[in-house]
Amino acid sequence: MEETVQTAELEDKVEPVAEAATTISVAGAQPSIAPDADSDQLKVTLGEFEGPLDLLLYLIRQEQVNIYDIPVARITDEYLRYLNLMQELDLTVAGDFLVMAAQLIELKSRMLLPRDPLAQEEEIEDPRSELVYRLLEHEKFKAAAQMLWSRATVEQAVFKRAEIETDTNNPEVAVGLFDLLRVFQQILARHKEEIMMEIEREEVTMAEMIDRLRNMVRSAGELNLMKFFERAQSRRELVVAFLSVLELVRLSEISLLQRETFGDIMATPVIPTPA
């Protein structure tokens, strides 16, 4: 099954879950599917669980065990039962959950290993301590998220004054680094659209253009594609030039090379390897 549940499949998937909810559950929690608010993907949520740490925390609370003394074997079994349940329900188990499963199984086997009899008592580190630390950290951040949520709620009840005259002669936007990149991408997209929209009579055929490119690359040994594109007389010709580059790359006659990010792209002839 694919990573994302397609919208079309949603109806098929939701029903069995809703039915199953009354009968199948692990440790009292039931899974559900919901559209992710942040994207158009559908997200599989197991109860309230955002990820494997959430699920683990839940199981630990449910089993009423001490977080500093986790019975690894028992919790691992519960965890795996849960993943099985997901698969039974034909839900995609996110990779993060599987990684945690592997870590738990490893931890479980390490707990079974006899301790080094020569090691000093204080030198023996509990193999669970890293996991415990991660769980506690995770829970703290969950609490912090709750705090942010309540702050935002209060803040949404506070209003600033409406725009006044003095604001309008200052139509500016605050800028961050990613704004710069986004804006640049927008320009490129806009540019591309303009090129696509122009339909003219053919001046140079594709075959002619491919020949031209092939000759230029061969004679120069290395061709700056920017230079090649700059020769184009019209937008249409530019498109043909671009397509011919793609074509020669596809035919493995040339290869493209960019020595640095955002640097010029160079085309070089591919030396045919003797068969």
Next chain:
Amino acid sequence: MSPKAEAAVEELEAEPLDSSDAEVESTREIGATELKAIAEALIFVADEPISAKTIADVVKVDREAVETAIAELVEEYNTRNGALQLREIAGGWQIATRPEHHEQIRAYLRSRPSAKLSLASLETLAVIAYKQPVTVPEILEIRGVQSPSAIKTLLDKRLIIAKGRKETVGRPMMYRTSKEFLIQFGLKDLSELPSMEDFQDLAGGETQ
């Protein structure tokens, strides 16, 4: 304010508004003090002068009650004699500064932090940042629009500098980003600019 009135205010405030209901309940009595506060809040947030009638409609009370509340507010603003006034203009009410301090206000508006850029300037800056060194005709080619004033703004704000001429028709000036650009965007050097890959990592969903 009399102790009695003060107690009434406290009572009103202690009483929670019906937060579960999105619609403002018309049945609940709205006291004079509360009405005054709501009127002030609405005048403050409205983006144009707001009439007593509009306020009355929102709060679902008589227009007369609103007019009384506003009259009291005007009196309060005048008595307080602060920087703000409540004034009637174009058939509505508005909060504005008094004329006395226009000099300082203008001085402030002129001195406003200049780290901000118009969209045109931002676009031009983006092209220069990612394609430097680059000439005006090349920027025009990429952006699809002329950007002379944007380039002037960027030069004024010292975000870009002219650096040599391109050996091509007309020998146009080449532009690149300045040290000030690095400082303002918190970059150690240009290699710290986010790349298309950084962006795709976020957009595409897969990291590592």
Next chain:
Amino acid sequence: MSPKAEAAVEELEAEPLDSSDAEVESTREIGATELKAIAEALIFVADEPISAKTIADVVKVDREAVETAIAELVEEYNTRNGALQLREIAGGWQIATRPEHHEQIRAYLRSRPSAKLSLASLETLAVIAYKQPVTVPEILEIRGVQSPSAIKTLLDKRLIIAKGRKETVGRPMMYRTSKEFLIQFGLKDLSELPSMEDFQDLAGGETQ
């Protein structure tokens, strides 16, 4: 001081000193009452929180004097107990409505509470707020799940900004919270966030 004497002092202070002398105009003494009024006017016209330092620079007085003036203004706003509050946010001062009347304001503006962040985005934001500057792999380590779409949402909402790269394998971008974050969450500055230890008790013991 008798009420009468107090009024006299205020009158004196309101009256500009040395107004006849053009030479000393820029260094003209500004009385406490006038400074208070100018500070209020500037806070009102500024379209984002304005710092005491900015006001001091515009009016050409000590920052301490501005701070005293603002403290008095805050006191006045609180005593008056109207619809508006003067509050410190994101390192500056701002006039805003009190939360009490949000229903009527929303009804008038026809606005809805803007979409809340998803739990995933909030958790990611919490990690960034407390661990900043922090990279995507580090966030993954803490949250236990990939959060690229959450980070993109936070960037789109301008709650976080990219700031440089970490000198480690892959030179990942580092992220930190923005000024907009302080504004949207009603924080004076980052130190106003409850400390991580405050959440300790919660984590160690039983929840729910």
